[in-house]
Structures are given as C-alpha cells and as structure tokens.
Amino acid sequence: MDSTGETMPPVVAVFNHKGGVAKTTSAVNFGVCLAAHGYRVLLIDLDPQANATAGFGHQPLPTTGAWDVLTGHSGLAAALLPTPYPGLVLLPATGMLRTAEVDLAAEDVDAFSRLKTGLAGELKSCCDVAVIDCPPAFAVMTLNALLAATAVLIPTRPDPFAHEGLVNTWYEIRRLREGANSGLSVAGVLLTMTEAEGAIADGALAIRAEFGEHVFPMEIALDPRVGEAVQLSMPIAVLDPDGLAGRAYFDATEELIARVSAHVRPDIHLPMPAGRDHALNTLREWRSDSPALRRLPAQRGWTKRQPAPYGQAEPPSPFTDPPISEIAREDGMTAAWVVGALAIGAVIGMLAQHHWQLMR
Ligand SMILES: Nc1ncnc2c1ncn2[C@@H]1O[C@H](COP(=O)(O)OP(=O)(O)O)[C@@H](O)[C@H]1O
Ligand SMILES: [Mg+2]
Incomplete structure (x- = not known):
C-alpha cells in the first residue's frame, strides 16, 4: 500500500541479461494485449536503444520522457505519449537515456530508486498496470526498473548462449529479492523465437526441465511476420492476432494476468480483465483500423468473425x-x-x- 493506504497497480519489468531475446517485442505485445483486455496500460521504455519508442513511430525520439521522470524534471503524466491503441500510453526513451548510466552512477544516493520515486505519486492515476522494457544489462537503468517493479518476466531464446544469460539473470534477480526489493516476484520465464525441432527445441525442453513451473506453458514461435510488424511499426499481436506469434503473445498475456493476480500482495491490485473473445476482437478491430494496412487490397483484408463455440477449434485465419x-x-x-x-x-x-x- 502507498502512504495513503491505497493499493497500487502491478509493475512488470521485462528483463534478461542478454540482448536479442525478444524483451522489447514481448514488452510491446504484452502492453497492447493488456490494453485489449481493457486495462489502462503504461509502457515504459527504459532502454537507451529506444526500440519500443521507435516501434510506435516516434522517430526522431521525443524530447521529454523516462529520463525526465527519473531526474524529476517532469511529472509522469506530462511525459506520456499516446499510442494508436486506446488504453495504452508510452513513457518514451529519449536521447538523454544514452548518458543516463554514467550520469546517475555518479550520484551516490538514490541512483537506483529514481524510477520508483518518479512513479510513486502518479502511477495509479495513469494506469492499471505498467510494463517496463529494460536494457540488456544489469546496470543502473535495469536496477531502477527492478526496484520499481512488483514482478519480473524473463523472455529467453532457448539457445545455449541465451541459457547462460537466463542463469545469470535468475541469479541477479534472486540476489535482488533477498536484498533491495524483497517484494519482487518472478512472473515467469517466456520461451521466445522457438522452433519445432532441432537444437532450439531441445534447448526449450532443457529449460523447462531446469526451471519447471516458472516457464510459461505457451511459447512464442519464430515467426517471419514479426519482422513485417516491425517494418509497419505495429505490434505482431495487432498485425496478426490469429497468427503464430500474435496469438501466442495473446495467450501469454492471459497467463501473465493470471500469474500477477495470483501473487498475493495486499498492496497490489489488478482489476479483472475483459473476456478472451472481447479482447481478441479488440485486437482484430485495431488491426482493421490501422492506417498502415489501409492500402492492402480490400479482398485480402481482415473480416470480423465470430469466435468458435467453447471447446471447438478456432477456424483458420480469415486473412492472408x-x-x-x-x-x-x-x-x-x-x-x-x-x-x-x-x-x-x-x-x-x-x-x-x-x-x-x-x-x-
Ligand atoms: N517470435 C519472433 N519471430 C521472429 N523474430 C522475432 C521474434 N521475436 C523477436 N524477433 C526479432 O528478434 C529481434 C530481437 O528482438 P527484440 O525484441 O528487439 O529483443 P531484445 O529487446 O531482447 O534485444 C528483433 O529483430 C525482433 O523483430
Ligand atoms: Mg530491446
């Protein structure tokens, strides 16, 4: 509970020590799928590479953003940018984040808790849930994210190098839970860019054996349409909500909601989500409303369809x-x-x- 005794929204940091494991892709798609479930979502881009910010078309980068909230130069609400998706707002990365590691590390007090302080008063009025895209290093920005977070989600590609990154990440989070943020829960490990067979499939089995129920049951398969989504500045869950990776992110978001809700902490509250069918149709509507796709031939465009009756398989995707x-x-x-x-x-x-x- 905050100083007024009220509950606070959950804050989910998406972190892995390693780069290229789909942290940004996961943070953005969780953000948009949570918004489709009816939540007011705050997506925080804390990575100086600013991929999440640029991914929403903000290029050149905005002048006010996460850095200003960290340093107290701006309140949270004043630094937010809207996105094309109702309910989802972005606290963008700015150019200033590039030197933030050095600037904040030079300070001896509060360098790691600045985000937590910056969010404290305004978080509840801005969102029902926040998602943080972290940089690929256990340094000042990531520590700010993990001290402000109530849960951490670890995306990992099941290859041998990423496995090492996962083990290091796990160790660092455990140390943090034993010290600076004892309230941090592990939302889980999400296997990304998986393949049906070969070394990657074997790696996925090995990670499941090692990390057990911490691993989300669904996997985000390697899907070439993710690259298309990047080119169109759209999350894959909006571009292709019925496709391989898009649907997997939708399912993983339901799992995330269940896990965050099940983690009992009296000071954290996540409202009930909208139903699955409603949320899926919302993504499909956002897709059909997307200006980036307006130029596609009409006969190939998406047409709204009824969800399959309970217990029956979904019909095949109606668009190509x-x-x-x-x-x-x-x-x-x-x-x-x-x-x-x-x-x-x-x-x-x-x-x-x-x-x-x-x-x-
Ligand atoms: N499921 C997927 N299928 C295909 N490509 C993917 C998938 N997930 C992510 N990618 C691509 O992998 C690259 C790294 O993803 P990104 O989210 O930027 O990783 P990170 O934030 O961990 O560095 C990006 O080019 C992204 O488009
Ligand atoms: Mg990234």
Missing part, C-alpha cells in the same frame, strides 16, 4: 496479407506511374510554350 515486399512493389509501381505522368505533363508544357512563342 501480401508480404511487405508486395506492398513495396505496389508502391514502386505507383511511383512509376506518378513519374510517367509528370514527364508527359512536362513535355506537353514545353510544346505549349513553344507553340505560344511561334504564335507571337
């Missing part, structure tokens, strides 16, 4: 978008038409001018 290369090809053809029309216009103009001069 053209790949990005095809959109690019269409754009190229449009550009060729425009250039051709301009050239013809220029020739007609020159002839008219010539004719005019002869007449005079």
Whole structure:
C-alpha cells in the first residue's frame, strides 16, 4: 500500500541479461494485449536503444520522457505519449537515456530508486498496470526498473548462449529479492523465437526441465511476420492476432494476468480483465483500423468473425496479407506511374510554350 493506504497497480519489468531475446517485442505485445483486455496500460521504455519508442513511430525520439521522470524534471503524466491503441500510453526513451548510466552512477544516493520515486505519486492515476522494457544489462537503468517493479518476466531464446544469460539473470534477480526489493516476484520465464525441432527445441525442453513451473506453458514461435510488424511499426499481436506469434503473445498475456493476480500482495491490485473473445476482437478491430494496412487490397483484408463455440477449434485465419515486399512493389509501381505522368505533363508544357512563342 502507498502512504495513503491505497493499493497500487502491478509493475512488470521485462528483463534478461542478454540482448536479442525478444524483451522489447514481448514488452510491446504484452502492453497492447493488456490494453485489449481493457486495462489502462503504461509502457515504459527504459532502454537507451529506444526500440519500443521507435516501434510506435516516434522517430526522431521525443524530447521529454523516462529520463525526465527519473531526474524529476517532469511529472509522469506530462511525459506520456499516446499510442494508436486506446488504453495504452508510452513513457518514451529519449536521447538523454544514452548518458543516463554514467550520469546517475555518479550520484551516490538514490541512483537506483529514481524510477520508483518518479512513479510513486502518479502511477495509479495513469494506469492499471505498467510494463517496463529494460536494457540488456544489469546496470543502473535495469536496477531502477527492478526496484520499481512488483514482478519480473524473463523472455529467453532457448539457445545455449541465451541459457547462460537466463542463469545469470535468475541469479541477479534472486540476489535482488533477498536484498533491495524483497517484494519482487518472478512472473515467469517466456520461451521466445522457438522452433519445432532441432537444437532450439531441445534447448526449450532443457529449460523447462531446469526451471519447471516458472516457464510459461505457451511459447512464442519464430515467426517471419514479426519482422513485417516491425517494418509497419505495429505490434505482431495487432498485425496478426490469429497468427503464430500474435496469438501466442495473446495467450501469454492471459497467463501473465493470471500469474500477477495470483501473487498475493495486499498492496497490489489488478482489476479483472475483459473476456478472451472481447479482447481478441479488440485486437482484430485495431488491426482493421490501422492506417498502415489501409492500402492492402480490400479482398485480402481482415473480416470480423465470430469466435468458435467453447471447446471447438478456432477456424483458420480469415486473412492472408501480401508480404511487405508486395506492398513495396505496389508502391514502386505507383511511383512509376506518378513519374510517367509528370514527364508527359512536362513535355506537353514545353510544346505549349513553344507553340505560344511561334504564335507571337
Ligand atoms: N517470435 C519472433 N519471430 C521472429 N523474430 C522475432 C521474434 N521475436 C523477436 N524477433 C526479432 O528478434 C529481434 C530481437 O528482438 P527484440 O525484441 O528487439 O529483443 P531484445 O529487446 O531482447 O534485444 C528483433 O529483430 C525482433 O523483430
Ligand atoms: Mg530491446
């Protein structure tokens, strides 16, 4: 409970020591799926690489963001940016985060608890749940995230190098729970970019054997559409809510809600989510409303469908978008038409001018 005795929203830090294990992808997709469930969600980009911020199309980076809240130069509400998805707001990374590690490390007091302090008064009025995208290092920014967090989620790719990162991450979180943040729970380990067979599949089995029920039952499979989603500045759960990775993130969000809710702490409260069908249809509606997809041929666009009756398999995905290369090809053809029309216009103009001069 805070100083007024009220409950606070859960804060989930998405962290792994290692880079490239889908921390940002997971944080963004959890954020948008939680918003589809009807929550007011605050997504905090604490990574100086600013991938989550840029992923929502904020490039060049905004001038006010996480750094300003950390340093007390801005209140939380004043630094927030809206996203295309109702309910989801972003505390963006700014260029200042790049030097934040050095600047904050030079301070001897409170360098690690600045985010917690910055969120304290305003968190509840801004959101029902917060998700933090952490940088891939156990340094000042990550410590700020893990001291402000009530739960940590660890995405990991089940390859041998990532396994080492997972073990180190686990050890660091355990140390933190024994010391600076005893209230931090482990929401779980999420296997990402998995493959059905081969070394990656074996690695997934090994991690399940080692970390047991901490590992989410669902896995986020390697899915080429995730790359398309990045190019379109859309979370995969919105681009392809019925596809491989999109649906897996939706399912993993339900698991996250259940785990965060089951972790009994009298000071943390997460309201009940909207039903599964309602949340899925919300993602589908956001997809069909997306300006980035408006140019797709109408007959290939998504059409709303009824959810399958309980206990029956979902019908196959009703849409097959053209790949990005095809959109690019269409754009190229449009550009060729425009250039051709301009050239013809220029020739007609020159002839008219010539004719005019002869007449005079
Ligand atoms: N399920 C997936 N299938 C295919 N590519 C993925 C998947 N998840 C993430 N990626 C890609 O992997 C790369 C690293 O992901 P990212 O979320 O940036 O990792 P991190 O934040 O841990 O560094 C990105 O290019 C991202 O688009
Ligand atoms: Mg990242």
